[in-house]
Amino acid sequence: MAFRVESERDYGVLLKHLIAGGVAGMCSKTTVAPLDRIKILLQAHSKHYKHLGVLSGLKEVVQRERFFALYKGNFAQMIRIFPYAATQYTTFELYKKYLGGLFGKHTHIDKFLAGSAAGVTAVTLTYPLDIIRARLAFQVTGEHLYIGIIHAGITIFKKEGGIRALYRGFWPTIFGMIPYAGFSFYSFEKLKYLCMKYAPNYFCEKCDRNTGGLVLSIPAKLLCGGIAGAIAQSFSYPLDVTRRRMQLAMMSEATHKYSSGMLQTMKMIYRENGIMVGLYRGMSINYVRAIPMISVSFTTYEIMKQILQLDTGMKL
Secondary structure, three states, rough: OOOOOOOOHHHHHHHHHHHHHHHHHHHHHHHHHHHHHHHHHHOOOOOOOOOOHHHHHHHHHHHHHHHHHHHOOHHHHHHHHHHHHHHHHHHHHHHHHOOOOOOOOOOHHHHHHHHHHHHHHHHHHHHHHHHHHHHHHHHHOOOOOOOHHHHHHHHHHHHOHHHHOOOOOOHHHHHHHHHHHHHHHHHHHHHHHHHHHHHHHHHHOOOOOOOOOOEEHHHHHHHHOOOHHHHHHHHHHHHHHHHHHHHHHHHHHHHHHHHHEEEEEEEHHHHHHHHHHHHOOOHHHHHHHHHHHHHHHHHHHHHHHHHHOOOOOOOO
């Protein structure tokens, strides 16, 4: 199946989708950056924070490392998230277009498959930046192993096994991304469809700039995105915990054992901490984090599509 760009206009449309997706990703991740950091600290059982909850953990970060420590690793996140989100949203549009003809108009299975494929594509291209961002976010002030993005990348590459080290935890990420991205996009598209079909008076507003028809209102976009995020996280979270443990395994002697394979790491987490305290460690913060993050992401992307006049679709 080949994707063809047939004209300069199509190149322009493709570029607009990349920009819309990248901006959406940056806005959503910045919104929840403090929650992202405390999630990483709780997931990987940082010795300074593992005994704390979400709110007490956030308070302790500010007291121990000052306010801007809540955004530690966010610059690396921005460098990663723009190409990641740009790739994910753009390839979703492409996959959705080409898969739509295979399953019919009303099955929506194409949305799930397109979302999963888009997530896998984006992760594969940007995964090393996610490892670097996680390592920087896990550092505590006064105990730094890395002094910046480039130093972290070079150090991991040289001391931990080259390219393979920069893709540690890749497989649980991919296996987690399939249901996460699939359910995210499927749920949002399905909810959007239901709102526009059955309750347009409550959830829609007129839009004359592009299609001349109806679009979801901003509150409706936020609501659909939030529900989609909650559904997606419920299915994929244990694999996210496994991924983090593998990514951060080399940060201390005590956690080196988590540098083994995905299934072995999951077994160790389960044996040591069980399901709720182990595989679903930090799930409460993840709901608090994921719902606004995905809500803002989808909402920003939909708004950017309207601003850039992308509602009429992409001829690729």
